[in-house]
Amino acid sequence: MVLGNSWKSRHKHSCGPARRWVRPGSAALLWVLCATRLVCGAGTVVGDTNVVQKDAEFDVTYNDTVTSENQTIYAFNHTISRNKTEGVRVSVDVLQKKFESPILFVIRQKQAVMSFQVPLILRGLYQRKYPYKHVARTLCQPPTRAASETQYFFVDVSTLSGQGTNFLLRVSRVESFTLQTDKKFTFTASPSQPQFFKYVFPDGVDTVIVKVNSDMSFPCSVMSVQDIQCPVYDLDNNVAFIGMYQTMTKKGAITVQRKDFPSNSFYVVVVVKTEDEACGGPLRFYPLQPDELIDAGNRTKVLDVVVSPAIDSEKYVMGMLFCLGIFLSFYLLTLLVACIENKRMKRRETFQIPPDMSPAETASLLGKNSDGKTPASPYEYGSFADNGSTLSSEAITDSATSTDNNYGYMERSLDSVARSRQESLSSVEEDEYDTLDDIDSDKNIVRTKKYLCVSDLARKDKRILSKKYQIYFWNIATIAVFYALPVIQLVITYQTVVNVTGNQDICYYNFLCAHPLGALSAFNNILSNLGYVMLGFLFLLIVLKRDIVHKRALVRNDVNALECGIPKHFGLYYAMGTALMMEGLLSACYHVCPNYTNFQFDTSFMYMIAGLCMLKLYQKRHPDINASAYTAYACLAAVIFFSVLGVVFGKGNMAFWIVFSVIHILATLLLSTQLYYMGRWRLDTGVLRRIVYVIYTDCIRQCSGPMYIDRMVLLVMGNIVNWSLAAYGLIQRPNDFASYLLAIAICNLLLYFAFYIIMKLRSGERIKCLPLVCILFTAVVWGFALYFFFQGLSTWQKTPAESREHNRDCILLSFFDDHDIWHFLSSIAMFGSFLVLLTMDDDLDTVQRDKIYVF
Incomplete structure (x- = not known):
């Protein structure tokens, strides 16, 4: 039948099934029919093309030939019901090579x-072309409101080839098109034969986890979750258009919430990619000719899918209560220990002079100077006199033997000392560290002693040092604010991109244990960081309590606070507690969307914690020569800078590793020199000449051993460790x-830390019960924490698909995974480590500082 001017005249000759599909008066549909030259009807001629329609049946293979002069329409009909969804799959083979x-x-x-x-041409990376002669597609199932309805569909076959092309056509029903809850279904897919299935949320289930598994790593595939609509995007070049999707090798999992699908159902789509680069596979060769077709080979993959209900709201509540309960118990335990300690302190005598105290110690205790008068400030005990000379032992002895109204002197001294101290605090500046003209020469003389005591390195005004170390806290608080705000903004943007695009490859979650809450994809990984914040705040409270007790002791001129024990400077402790809280906040931000571009958020304050702990260990015995806050934070900033460079440029870059290793070794040598000579060296143009001179005099001329044996042992071991780490990095390039x-x-x-403990025991000091318990408890917790850390549930060093191979199910309360337990244990271990640093030298609180060794 030749096309005429009247649509009605053509339409009345149309077959019955076609009449149901064609809507009279549709100009757009008329254009489509004219453009494709398709009109239903057996033996109808359109122009020079013979159009043949055949009534076809399911599960029958049709072997036919098509040319440019004839085309065939296969008409199918099937009955669908509202309560049962049945899939329809069309398979086509072209027999010619x-x-x-x-x-x-x-x-x-x-x-x-x-x-x-057919052949279906699919494109890969760099527009490589892969032909597929066997194609199988599943038809989408539009919803129906009727209880039962008969629907028609047509398969039109045409070509522009003048030669006959033989093909096979088969249409079959997919009996297992609807997935059942907790039932595994196995199927086969390839790039030209994608598969998708329907899942309907059962009553009472609001969240499910779709898991797709395979025993084959390759070929690379993509799993997608899409809303019920037509068309279904089930090819490699369009599967990412809608819904949520992720690449996979052996494992894939997507958590789906009912609120995201108004129809209470969704499609699970599985597509095998044409190439494996997205999953970490090898890059295929580039064709010599741009239009050359590449043989794709056998890319068939066997997979299985199972949909399981996710946890309910009760599990969320249990997880949050468990997390809060663990860390609140530390608050209760701390409160209990504090109450016991207060009762013990009340029983202690407020003032007691030991019977074996020396005359000089008695004079100091009674608050007298060498001339028998009370000093103007409590900080002059054991320090320099006003004329720049040290206290005369004879004068001290004389003043100590004159016992007339000693306690009267002391009472009058308390008031004058308190007034002097309060008046002087407001005028103290950080640049007034050395208040005497000869302090520079004097400190060099003091530090050349073979055996130093803490009193030798605690000669500066304690008020000034306290303000100096408080700068650590204020600086890290400022850094935290300016660092955290852009980080929070960035990770919110990451999470928004994931939610909008549906690209699950952006973030490296443990998808088998990622519980969403609101806009957050893995709420459990964020919640488990609460321990860092809560325990960091608890540590600040403990330090604040000690700080207040110490200040009250200074106000009442307590001798132990003035002249005994390690000098109390709490600025670094405040900085450590703040760093622990910030580690929790930034680790939570990192776990909003973990990937290689924001991993430094999780590690930046780890560097700071490690650096502050080393500074605090050094400050305990070297309060006068410890690094300033500005120098320390500048060094930590350089470390973070190299961390960023290493993440961006370090992967396989030999030049970067050479530069970093050289800097690492030089920094180790400079720090070793600083520690060995206690700051009595200068980095200037004459440093090489002085090094050669020392080597000549000490090693060649007389072969004398090192003056400071203990320090030398520590530094030699430290250099061996650091040089080994530098060599490992240069060789392995992790x-x-x-x-x-x-x-x-x-x-x-x-x-x-090990060196400090060993030297403390070697010096005859002891470790009290509380720090000893903290050391043992912390060591055990660190051991378990590292075990869970090295489980490696995901890794951004690999592709997202390879990372998902390490995903595992939750192991605690069906809510927390191994990495969450690492967060719990590491926060507890860090808190315990801080307590060890805080209480480790409590045994020295009643020991004179000139009897405490420096090491």
């Missing part, structure tokens, strides 16, 4: 039209540079 023009298949159904050519840098900091901290 060579062909000039492809065959076009157009499938017309209610509310949808699907078309594809991809995770941030963790490598953190390992360097932790190794040095542990080495120095």
